[in-house]
Amino acid sequence: MVRYHKQTRILVAIDCIIFGFDGNELKLLLVQRGLEYEKGKWSLMGGFIQKNEDFNKGSARILKELTGLEGVYMEQLLAFGNVDRDPIERTVSIAYFALIDINKYEKQLNTDYHAEWFPIHKIPKLIFDHADMVKMAKQKLRYKAAFHPIIFELLPEKFTLPQLQILYESIFDTEFDKRNFSRKLRSTKLLIKQKDKEKESSKKGAYYYKLDKKQYATNFHAILNLIPNPGNIIN
Amino acid sequence: MVRYHKQTRILVAIDCIIFGFDGNELKLLLVQRGLEYEKGKWSLMGGFIQKNEDFNKGSARILKELTGLEGVYMEQLLAFGNVDRDPIERTVSIAYFALIDINKYEKQLNTDYHAEWFPIHKIPKLIFDHADMVKMAKQKLRYKAAFHPIIFELLPEKFTLPQLQILYESIFDTEFDKRNFSRKLRSTKLLIKQKDKEKESSKKGAYYYKLDKKQYATNFHAILNLIPNPGNIIN
DNA sequence: CCAAAAGTGTTCACCTTACACCCATGC
DNA sequence: GCATGGGTGTAAGGTGAACACTTTTGG
Numbered sequence: 001m002v003r004y005h006k007q008t009r010i011l012v013a014i015d016c017i018i019f020g021f022d023g024n025e026l027k028l029l030l031v032q033r034g035l036e037y038e039k040g041k042w043s044l045m046g047g048f049i050q051k052n053e054d055f056n057k058g059s060a061r062i063l064k065e066l067t068g069l070e071g072v073y074m075e076q077l078l079a080f081g082n083v084d085r086d087p088i089e090r091t092v093s094i095a096y097f098a099l100i101d102i103n104k105y106e107k108q109l110n111t112d113y114h115a116e117w118f119p120i121h122k123i124p125k126l127i128f129d130h131a132d133m134v135k136m137a138k139q140k141l142r143y144k145a146a147f148h149p150i151i152f153e154l155l156p157e158k159f160t161l162p163q164l165q166i167l168y169e170s171i172f173d174t175e176f177d178k179r180n181f182s183r184k185l186r187s188t189k190l191l192i193k194q195k196d197k198e199k200e201s202s203k204k205g206a207y208y209y210k211l212d213k214k215q216y217a218t219n220f221h222a223i224l225n226l227i228p229n230p231g232n233i234i235n
Numbered sequence: 236m237v238r239y240h241k242q243t244r245i246l247v248a249i250d251c252i253i254f255g256f257d258g259n260e261l262k263l264l265l266v267q268r269g270l271e272y273e274k275g276k277w278s279l280m281g282g283f284i285q286k287n288e289d290f291n292k293g294s295a296r297i298l299k300e301l302t303g304l305e306g307v308y309m310e311q312l313l314a315f316g317n318v319d320r321d322p323i324e325r326t327v328s329i330a331y332f333a334l335i336d337i338n339k340y341e342k343q344l345n346t347d348y349h350a351e352w353f354p355i356h357k358i359p360k361l362i363f364d365h366a367d368m369v370k371m372a373k374q375k376l377r378y379k380a381a382f383h384p385i386i387f388e389l390l391p392e393k394f395t396l397p398q399l400q401i402l403y404e405s406i407f408d409t410e411f412d413k414r415n416f417s418r419k420l421r422s423t424k425l426l427i428k429q430k431d432k433e434k435e436s437s438k439k440g441a442y443y444y445k446l447d448k449k450q451y452a453t454n455f456h457a458i459l460n461l462i463p464n465p466g467n468i469i470n
Numbered sequence: 471c472c473a474a475a476a477g478t479g480t481t482c483a484c485c486t487t488a489c490a491c492c493c494a495t496g497c
Numbered sequence: 498g499c500a501t502g503g504g505t506g507t508a509a510g511g512t513g514a515a516c517a518c519t520t521t522t523g524g
Contacts, residue, residue, distance in 0.1 A: 009244035079314040
């Protein structure tokens with residue numbers, strides 16, 4: 001096979017920023033680094049791209065290996081290429097972000113893997129440039145969530161409007177008027193009201209909703225307007 | 236120096252999707268590939284990342300080498316990593332997109348380099364996955380342009396409202412009402428009306444405007460609303 | 471009966487759109 | 498004087514934000 005001569009070949013890694021929601025708070029999934037150097041420090045889920053593996057395959061493999069999760073929503077964030085980002089050897093990293101419903105995988109994670117959920121405001125010190133990655137991922141999540149119904153990837157099958165609002169508030173670090181929020185959400189036609197209520201967190205109980213998956217699929221790229229005054233909130 | 240063992244090292248390239256505007260039409264800058272295999276075919280500006288070069292340095296160097304351009308607005312688009320995207324040897328490519336004012340560099344380009352501008356609707360067949368890159372770049376340009384004043388990067392120092400409108404229409408493949416368009420633009424406070432007129436393209440002449448650079452710098456991330464019914468237009 | 475959270479409607483200001491005519495000039 | 502493109506205003510409907518009270522029920 002012909003090859004390009006005199007060119008530098010570089011390690012290519014994938015790092016996954018995994019956001020989760022447990023009904024109360026936005027969280028981030030981290031692992032303790034297994035490789036030498038900074039071993040034991042907190043890190044994003046990462047791994048090297050293999051010989052015959054493209055990015056999608058690679059990111060799915062890494063997620064599976066480190067967390068057991070499959071079929072999760074993932075999207076490429078950005079490639080990070082600073083020369084010294086990994087002090088051991090130059091490594092270019094393709095950052096992916098993922099959104100998952102924490103409860104769905106809780107047990108599996110806690111028992112089989114050494115991954116841990118951290119509240120988004122209490123992230124420990126991370127290795128390399130992972131803090132930059134997280135920062136960018138938060139920004140991108142905000143941006144997308146302001147215009148697209150991407151957030152539903154974080155929700156369990158059944159959820160309440162107060163939970164949904166808490167999620168949005170936790171992403172945008174601000175508070176919304178619940179009357180307007182509820183009206184906006186209802187007007188998207190993405191939600192199907194259930195007959196039963198969630199009664200853990202209040203005496204009156206809040207109606208469960210389900211996502212209308214058909215509507216969601218067709219409206220995934222639609223531009224919604226769920227956030228008041230987006231210009232003030234998004235960078 | 237310690238290194239990671241048993242991992243695949245891969246060529247990392249940068250490819251630049253360069254959009255330009257000449258006052259009439261949105262265009263794309265292409266070169267004829269200089270390397271063997273598909274030599275002579277049309278291609279984006281690309282090159283391999285070098286040993287001690289990060290992405291920003293690399294993209295700037297490649298742009299400079301192939302076009303002579305410097306100080307151009309560039310932004311990372313996405314990393315492309317399909318295993319067979321370069322049939323010679325596996326190469327991961329970090330795609331960047333750039334926006335430039337064609338007239339500013341026209342002479343330089345035509346004489347010194349073998350780059351050529353193609354109208355966005357008349358792009359020739361491109362090598363590798365460059366057509367995918369262009370498609371994604373167009374999408375991203377639309378998306379950003381719908382909400383942010385990024386488009387001004389494509390404009391000469393002095394420009395007219397009709398030119399600006401043509402640019403937007405050429406990006407969004409649609410037509411806008413000039414009264415509303417003009418009002419929206421003026422309401423952004425980004426424009427400074429000049430005393431002189433452009434008289435090439437009409438008898439009456441159209442007033443020149445300049446960008447208020449201070450406003451532009453502070454409002455670069457602001458969310459504007461320049462496009463009517465964005466939900467119908469953007470994917 | 472009281473505390474705590476859920477649920478719901480209205481008004482007003484502003485923004486967005488649709489739409490048509492006059493202006494300036496070169497030929 | 499006429500053809501060509503530039504420039505402007507208004508009215509109507511729709512959207513988005515602000516705002517407060519009633520309901521339910523567990524204790």
